[in-house]
Amino acid sequence: MTVRLSEGAIESLTKGIEVSNPVLQCVNIRKIDGGNGLSRFRLMMSDGLHTMSSFMLSTQLNPMAEQNQLASNCVCMLKRNVTNVLKDGRRVVVILDMDVIKSADQMAGKIGDPTPYVEGQSKPQQNAAPAPTARPLQSQNGSDGSMNRPSAQSFGKKPMAAPNTPGGSSKVVPIASLNPYQSKWTVRARVTNKGAIRTWSNSRGDGKLFSMELVDESGEIRATGFNNEVDKFYSLIEQGKVYYISKGTLKIANKQFSSLKNDYEMTLNGETTISPCEDSHDVPMVQCDFVSIADLESREKDTIIDVIGVCKNTEDVTRIMTKNSREVSKRNIQLMDMSGRIIQLTMWGNDAETFDGSGQPILAIKGARLSDFGGRSLSTLYSSTVMINPDIPEAYKLRGWYDKEGHAMDGQSMTELRGPGGGGGNTNWKTLAEVKNEHLGHGDKADYFSCIATIVYIRKENCLYQACPSKDCNKKVVDQQNGMYRCEKCDKEFPDFKYRLMLSANIADFGDNQWVTCFQDSAETLLGQNSGYLGQLKDSNESAFDEVFQHANFNTFVFRNRVKLETYNDESRIKVTVVDAKPVDHREYSKRLIINIRKLAAQ
């Protein structure tokens, strides 16, 4: 079967004339190894009349070449490409999107008899003119090791731009086309996220840096400035404004620090210029790939996603203690979108403190983390961008929908919120029989579950131990027998100790029973006495002490437990520890039972 190539396309592309969807045959593919293990593919393409070898495959299309979709003689349609002009005037076409119309093995061979196209000639002929221009270039740039050969067809690494051309004369290129092999470029982009200045100090010295995210119509990229560039640019750049940026260094992106969709990231260097751009209307505010709240259920937890919704409800800001004993502010917000679903979003730090949810604003978050807390919920990260009432079409759509119908909807929440007084961890309700049947705790990590159970027996032997009296230290002390007690952890001796509880109890529900371990707090809840008093009773009034334990039997509680399979030497045993014990909230329990009954009946 014959296929028509777009004759004349090579000439047009080389002259800088736009060609839409040209059909070209691939004559040759060459792999060039970039630094950092990223390869680039250079193609020689033919339109039946001419060939040109200055085609570079954009790295996002690398798989096409690596998986042999692209091979000599295959015919392709270029859907998106951008032409870059080198310092010497030659053009390189970077292919951003391409379809293979006919694979190599479907083709008999080269179509027609194309000859290499040389600029300025309509009939391709090797001309003396290109050669002299190539040589002066070589002498200028010999130091950077470029592989410029006299033939006009081939070229190696694009020469480093000498700092004699003012930035203004460069054409603006799309962010998506930026690559390490070309340094003379200018982009026009909006700063969507400007981070704070971070300093570091290590054995090699100290320094400072700041990072920002840039976006334009074609894509996004992360840019970082170090030391001198921080001084030069940090105060100049304002988040939300558009700038012309040129001559930064491009390198492979470190995906650990950025979730932006770009293989590369930019470093501002001594030659970089940044100047404000007045005409910024067609530069998008932000590149977001919003996921509908209803779809979040099918996404994996811990993924970074972009979301937009109406703040149906904003809670007050609270301050909590982190594990590192630091205080941090947090605020919960219920976000709702046109899918009718609601999800809880947690904001932290300064954003949480200054957020004003009155008037139910539209809130867009770029780079929020999806968590499986309460089913599904969202959390902002240090790197997230929070936008209130952003100037983007999705926001206007949401506003219109909410004002018309959304405000009256109740919405269905994806985050299972416990009632007032709850709010810790997932409520994973299990009966004691289910815990055993479902082999909870057998995995790598401990499992957590909640259950309603009744105390059947509490062991009173060895329920109390003598602990270090210092605050926050609960280590067992050694009785020195001289009236002093020694704590190994604090490395100190004390004349006294505090009694702490460690109970072994058996709890049961209608189906099964379970031995559990309770520590101080939950133990005091179960026994209804504090450990100090119990210690006294044990020593002074044995029958009163027994009475406490008898009294505790047959009380029912809501237990929140941690279960894990533990191995001592060769023996493996399931150990259940009570994290929390609370009195039964009958109202909540009844509601849950009724819901479960109705659900079962409907099946």
Next chain:
Amino acid sequence: MTGVYESPKPRINASMLAQYIGRSVCLVGRLEKVHPSGKALTLSDGEGKSASVELNEPLDEELSGIVEVIGMVSNKGAIMAVSYTQYREDKISFDLELYNEGLKVLHDFPQYYPFEVSLSG
């Protein structure tokens, strides 16, 4: 009326009164009105419907809030009370609507709630 204590007394709400005429029942509702004579009460159930209660002797105490009444349903659909209990709401309030939901479950699934006991024993 002593027979009331021998048979099981199904819990019902006001809309079920008609089906239990001549039988002993137990109804829980919120006290709305006490007749000036003290011998009749009006209760509202979890669905908001009203039930009339008639007493043997006039009330000798102040009643308010949630009351549970046990008695026989008369032909007119009122409960001839044999005993009554006021629910304590000092620690936690009684959720009458939730009680009604539970009551509906009892009646929707009689196979799981076999309260009927054969009188012949």
